[in-house]
Amino acid sequence: xxxxxxxxxxxxxxxxxxxxxxxxxxxxxxxxxxxxxxxxxxxxxxxxxxxxxxxxxxxxxxxxxxxxxxxxxxxxxxxxxxxxxxxxxxxxxxxxxxxxxxxxxxxxxxxxxxxxxxxxxxxxxx
Amino acid sequence: xxxxxxxxxxxxxxxxxxxxxxxxxxxxxxxxxxxxxxxxxxxxxxxxxxxxxxxxxxxxxxxxxxxxxxxxxxxxxxxxxxxxxxxxxxxxxxxxxxxxxxxxxxxxxxxxxxxxxxxxxxxxxx
DNA sequence: CAACTGCTTTACGTTAACGTAAAAGTAATA
DNA sequence: TATTACTTTTACGTTAACGTAAAGCAGTTG
Numbered sequence: 001x002x003x004x005x006x007x008x009x010x011x012x013x014x015x016x017x018x019x020x021x022x023x024x025x026x027x028x029x030x031x032x033x034x035x036x037x038x039x040x041x042x043x044x045x046x047x048x049x050x051x052x053x054x055x056x057x058x059x060x061x062x063x064x065x066x067x068x069x070x071x072x073x074x075x076x077x078x079x080x081x082x083x084x085x086x087x088x089x090x091x092x093x094x095x096x097x098x099x100x101x102x103x104x105x106x107x108x109x110x111x112x113x114x115x116x117x118x119x120x121x122x123x124x125x126x
Numbered sequence: 127x128x129x130x131x132x133x134x135x136x137x138x139x140x141x142x143x144x145x146x147x148x149x150x151x152x153x154x155x156x157x158x159x160x161x162x163x164x165x166x167x168x169x170x171x172x173x174x175x176x177x178x179x180x181x182x183x184x185x186x187x188x189x190x191x192x193x194x195x196x197x198x199x200x201x202x203x204x205x206x207x208x209x210x211x212x213x214x215x216x217x218x219x220x221x222x223x224x225x226x227x228x229x230x231x232x233x234x235x236x237x238x239x240x241x242x243x244x245x246x247x248x249x250x251x252x
Numbered sequence: 253c254a255a256c257t258g259c260t261t262t263a264c265g266t267t268a269a270c271g272t273a274a275a276a277g278t279a280a281t282a
Numbered sequence: 283t284a285t286t287a288c289t290t291t292t293a294c295g296t297t298a299a300c301g302t303a304a305a306g307c308a309g310t311t312g
Contacts, residue, residue: 007258017259022300036260036307053227058184060298067231070238092235095228101179102221102228105193108176109218112196133288143289148270162277162290186268 004040006031013052023051028065057098067091130166132157139178149177154191183224193217 010017023029024038028051031038040048047068054064136143149155150164154177157164166174173194180190 005258016301018302019300021260026299038259053231055299056184056224056227057231058182062298067235070235089239092232095232095235098183098224098228101182102224105179105183106218106221109193109196109221113215131288142271144272145270147290152269164289181269188268 002042004045006038006040009040009045009048013048015052020048023048023061026061026065028061028068057095128168130168130171132164132166135166135171135174139174141178146174149174149187152187152191154187154194183221 004012006017006020009020020029024031029040029044029047031040031044033039050068051061051064054061054067059067130138132143132146136146146155150157155166155170155173157166157170159165176194177187177190180187180193185193
């Protein structure tokens, strides 16, 4: 089964069909057509997956498009390749910052939870 | 110096004063006043820092408010404590998911970069 | 063949997170 | 004292990322 309908993808990734069409409007997806109907390839499915992953990371759709385009072949121009490497490093920097943020937040959450549990216990003893 | 003006914070965190006031409108900050002028305590500064960290992680301001409120004392009610622990676990789940997403993205970026460099080298040999 | 079911386009509406501009108060400084 | 630098409130504007509704085509199912 190397094909997906829009509603199949919509169900699999728990987004509306409107959302998927929206991504196409913005040029992030370009599924084939059978007549008028959109037909999604596994590659299209992967692109969608990447977009949604980007969303979870707080990237804008434009950011996601940039990242996704990095994976595309046909970047023959040397300047483009260099630009790409720069973009990749920028993204990596952002992601590493996020890692720091997350670890700090997790630490805070652990402390908050510990305080909570402590408060619960002492209330049980009152 | 246990005090900050709005423009001080604005410069330190590289956001506009409008942004800081916006957070106050939404109830995320509540600085003291000297006359009409806002006066920010170190605690206020920390709250702002947490908000911005949340933003970098893709949280909504409402999400951030929830998390920040977790650190507040005075949560005497047992039901509230339990609800809090639940919320903490939800957040932790989301963060762990983000960690997975990031590690996958970093992996992809590494591959994209390697491909790039490879393409550059082969182009140099042509 | 009528009624679903699922797909399509078109287009206006909505929410979050601020931006931007206007008008005015206050305090230090030239 | 006039200007400069900072602050305030009020309020309309903007962008991203969809939501939602309307109207219609295409296949198949009772």
